[in-house]
Amino acid sequence: MTDDRKTTVPVWTLATADVRVSGVTAGESMTAERLAELRGVLAVLADQPIVTLEAHPLPDKIDRGRGIPLDAASPLAQHLSQFITQSTRTSLTTARATASGENLYRMVVPAKVAAQFGQGLVRPMVPKGAAGGIYGELVSSTGRIASKARFVPVGGAAAAGTAGGAGATAGAAAAGGTALTVAAPLVLMAVAVGVSAHADRKRQQAIEHITQLLEQLQEEKLDDEHSELDGCRDAIDKATAILLDQGKLGVSLGLDSAVHAINTALGKADRRLARWQSALDGLPEGEAVELGTLTKSFPGVDDHGGTFRAHLELASLAVALKRRVVALQAVEHAQSEPGNPFENFTRALKRDQQRLDELESGIAAVLVRLSALELARPNGLRPVFTTGEVDRLMSAAHRIHQLGAGVSVSGRPMDVAIEIARGKDGSVTVFPALPV
Template sequence: MTDDRRTTVPVWTLATGDTRVPALTEGESMTAERLAELRGVLAALADEPIVTLEVHPLPGRIDRSRGIRLDAVSPLAQHLSEFVTRASRSSLTTAKVTASGENLYRIVVPAKYATQLGQGLLRSMQSKAVAGGIRGPIVDAAGKIVGGVSFVPVGGAAAAGTAGGAGVTAGAVAAGGTALTVAAPLVLMAVAVGVSAHADHKRQQAIEHITDLLEQLHQDKLDDEHSALDGCRAAIDKATAILLDEGKLGVSLGLDSAVHTIDTALSKAGTRLARWQKALDGLPEGEPVQLAALTESFPGIDDHGGTFRTHLELASLAIALKRRVAVLQAVEHAQKEPGNPFRNFTSALQRDQQSLDALESGIAAVLVRLSTLELARPSARRPVFTPNEVDRLLRSAHRLHRLGDGAVVDSRATDVAIEIARDKDGSVVVFPPLAA
């Protein structure tokens, strides 16, 4: 890739298993659009999941608190370091780009495989700076997106046998096609940590919202539900650390009891969702709704806090924790069968994600339906309403319409990027996925 300062950034195509695709042009620049087309073609033609790996200069300003940090001896950091070492030996461009030891690596998963990993796991991060926008790809120290982008493909054989561990073979060029570099452990670990970072980011958001809401409500039962879910974090964090170091999970971690608590919370969320859907189905279609009737089924919906909003955040927290547990279970399953860890990883995730996707989509649909409701004027014998009554109606209508903001009922499949910041000491920070 080349920015306005003519900084060349290479891109590789990596496979997660032995596969063959038509020979690709090497060493010639291409546009971002052309690279996206290439990923689509490779995904369609290859028998095994493939990804592209880009290496960029590390931006001068980057929020590392959003990601998960792994030290230099972690498997992901070691796989990446070995990739950089081997690629630098065979490519002068790569050697120059990675000479400082500080870079931002982007593993881009084609939409076909991102969809298999779950709509709630790999989804574009929303932008806080621009309403309805997403985070841009690469920014400079001032936070501006770099321009003049072009990509320079590097041959698969140039980084042959890049990652140690299971599923590794040396890439080689053969007549009529290219056997891509097989780097299943590198891809597996990057995707696993990325989706775990996404789930943990959602958990942090939910915790912040729930804490604020409970301070206003002072309801002991909801506080107990929140405390029980938040108490699962320690076991999940320990299990994550062990599995990402390719260790074995034991009963002493307390993960089983944490999963039970999470499953109980998800059951409550499903029951509440069914109750909300029934209440909406019972409303007169196309007619304004009395606020009093709405708050009976959705208590506190007209307030900044409220029981309904707390139930939403508790459901969001339970889903986020369960998604992270699903990643752990998928990684454990893949590591038990190292022949093709990425395929095993994807299969395990697919088995667990469907019910979570359905619950999340159902809640989003409820929020969208609520946001479209029209509030009726308060029923009263007096022909004139007080300023307080008018103000409450206006505030409630505004808050009701805002419920649909950010709700994603069925997200469109896109290529998804997982960014990895690598420091001079070899340690890495893996960030939540974003739209490529």
């Protein structure tokens, strides 16, 4: 996808309910920029959630280990296979693009629609040692398609209602405009798995950071917190596999005890956040702060390790695990009432994630406030300080100022991309949802 030849990329416009919109023309090629504009227009004009689905060639090298694999019998893989099969019967462009059986499908959810299932679910992730964040195989560091592709919209009316499952059958639509493909189950499952993969990726990052910090600190209480949270993964993984196969959750999975442990950790994070906010409120406004005063409320804030940074990572781990649980609960709720799966899904996500958004926003605000503090010279009788004392103060100031780097407090919803690698046997791997 890096050569100068223009690859033909089929693009479908998918709705989660019967809807007609004007201005959607099939068969006319467009640029990536024009496609982005189209997504924005559709999000404004339509009353129902609308996403686009692109079919790109599968890259030669792709790290499937960072995604969630699903076999060909899973509902998402079946919905996608049925959709592709029907589309190839009505579109030569689709037939040619998918002839190999191996493709990377990219579902883009516009910002307006993404906000319906929660602006806090998908945030940029910055891996250790990299400033550009995590991007998919098709996305450059600017967030745009890296290859020079020619996007060709595929007519939706001919394929309407072919995605299978509840809510997929297109009924009578309003007169005028173009009828879009109704594929609620396909959209629901793709969003659910992409969000779950994103949350698990954040869990992995938090685990890596916590392990390093606790090896330095050697604090048993924090190590116990870490172990209890990390022990929740097995139950969540099993519940994910069962729900994504449209099974029923049972008590034997241990999900209830895992949720209790996660909620306990979130309660600790809430209390720590309240103490941090109170400590910052108690500092004299506009005045420099002594390092010793600061480390009483934020132990280790001046170092690479430290209890404060361990508390931050434990909070991040608890939030990541809870977001996976929230996605699972939303899928279960939607599947229990198949008549309107996407609406149930978004309602469940909104209710449960508000607390997580507030916690993350509160922690981000604390980090920004800390990074803006000015450190004062230590009080003492000596007029001159040693070189070591000066170096420590400068190093501490640099580390504290870095706390605010990369922190996002705006919460502005962004377009979300979910990439799905499909093999010849129909199995799929869903990669972490990405902000575009």
